[in-house]
Amino acid sequence: MSFSKKVSDKVKDVSGDTQDQLQSLREQVEQLLNDRVTPAIAGAAGKAEYAVHSAKDLTNTQVENVSAQVRSQPLIAIGIAAGVGYLLGRIAR
Numbered sequence: 906m907s908f909s910k911k912v913s914d915k916v917k918d919v920s921g922d923t924q925d926q927l928q929s930l931r932e933q934v935e936q937l938l939n940d941r942v943t944p945a946i947a948g949a950a951g952k953a954e955y956a957v958h959s960a961k962d963l964t965n966t967q968v969e970n971v972s973a974q975v976r977s978q979p980l981i982a983i984g985i986a987a988g989v990g991y992l993l994g995r996i997a998r
Contacts, residue, residue: 975982
């Protein structure tokens with residue numbers, strides 16, 4: 906067997922081992938993604954969705970409360986709105 910043939914065979918062996926190791930690493934990374942990352946992302950998305958719904962509910966409740974107060978005391982609401990408008994106009998100059 907010639908020297909170049911031996912080198913060629915050795916390179917093929919190393920190349921095959923490298924390909925096997927790369928495939929094994931790909932499988933490990935995919936398994937980690939499936940076991941750890943995907944559930945973490947799903948959990949974070951669920952928490953974010955809950956926070957958005959909670960904020961929306963709180964906002965709707967506050968809007969309803971303010972609307973009820975304005976309906977029950979419209980003159981006071983108009984006076985407050987006029988006062989705030991006046992102050993903002995003075996500040997904006």
